[in-house]
Amino acid sequence: MKTANRMLALIATVTVAAAGCAAVGDKLVTPDDLKVIKGSFRAQGQARLDRLDQDDAQRLCSNPPPATIARGDAERVEKSNLAAIRYPADGKMLGDWKAGERIAQSGRGKQYSDDPKAPSGGNCYACHQLSKAEISFGTIGPSLYRYGATRGNSPEMQRYTYGRIYNPQAYSACSNMPRFGHNGILTETQIRDVTALLLDPNSPVNQ
Ligand code: HEC
Structure with missing residues (x-):
């Protein structure tokens, strides 16, 4: 026994x-x-x-x-x-929110059976609500719906959001959220894209 x-x-x-x-x-x-x-x-x-x-x-x-x-x-x-966070050398934290939305809604990547040359997803929807239209999302993390609309788009907020996604343990020790940049799950370009998804006034997150 x-x-x-x-x-x-x-x-x-x-x-x-x-x-x-x-x-x-x-x-x-x-x-x-x-x-x-x-x-x-x-x-x-x-x-x-x-x-x-x-x-x-x-x-x-x-x-x-x-x-x-x-x-x-x-x-x-x-x-x-x-x-240990490495911010983009040119200081630009925001990319393309449309690409960011595809990344947030994709749970692919990092398994032995995935093509290592194909980009990984962020799987954000598995833990966060991101828009009003979503009918299914996880609740391990807080809802990010209207994230940018309620916090604004200041340089400080852009830097915080980029760093938060790059390495959540920098803000919340023992966080359950993956360390996307720190562990090489998402590239710099991809983190910029999801940061834009959260902060761009035109993205579905902020409608
Ligand atoms: C396995 C679950 C999980 C996944 C996947 C996940 N997160 Fe999180 N996230 C959390 C949790 C839990 C928190 C609450 C704070 C903490 O513990 O870090 C959080 C917090 C956050 C915050 C801070 C919110 C605030 O109020 O400041 C942001 C921004 C965020 N997540 C963005 C993302 C993005 C973008 C993705 C996808 C690239 C993602 N998360 C994927 C679990 C997750």
Whole structure:
């Protein structure tokens, strides 16, 4: 029974790690467990085994409940992730909102079976409401409907929004939102496009 429970815990952990949402918590999994997990995957195409290695933020955010991240650690995660954001060299944070809409509504990419040369989607709709017309969207994240209409389009708001999408952990340690720029899921051009989707007065987000 004990072994069965342990196996179930391992399977659950592997599933989470494979989904890329979080990785393996130090307290849940011993180095030997990690060896078993790593041994049960093989790299294929763009799905490489380095995804099983945690960085500082993942390690600090992976302690099982009811443990929470200490305030000092959260500040450290946010500070180092903020410092690692690479903003566009020309200072232009906004791209084409129409391209941004296609990216936001696409959940493709980063699987071993996807063409690595094809651009990945942002899957934003899976966690956020984006427009009035959508009949189905996820609610893990807050609604972004009228995001730009309520916050304006100032240079500070453009920079915040670009950075927020590039690396959510810079603003909210242990965020469930993917680190789109930091982890190379979306390109600079694509992040500009989704930033425009959120801020352009003509985009469906702001109608
Ligand atoms: C797996 C779920 C998930 C996905 C996918 C996701 N987000 Fe988020 N997002 C969140 C959560 C949760 C928050 C709440 C704050 C936090 O935890 O970071 C958030 C917050 C935000 C915010 C900050 C909102 C505010 O009030 O300042 C923006 C902007 C945002 N997301 C944009 C996007 C965009 C654009 C995409 C797609 C490229 C996206 N998100 C994809 C979960 C997600």
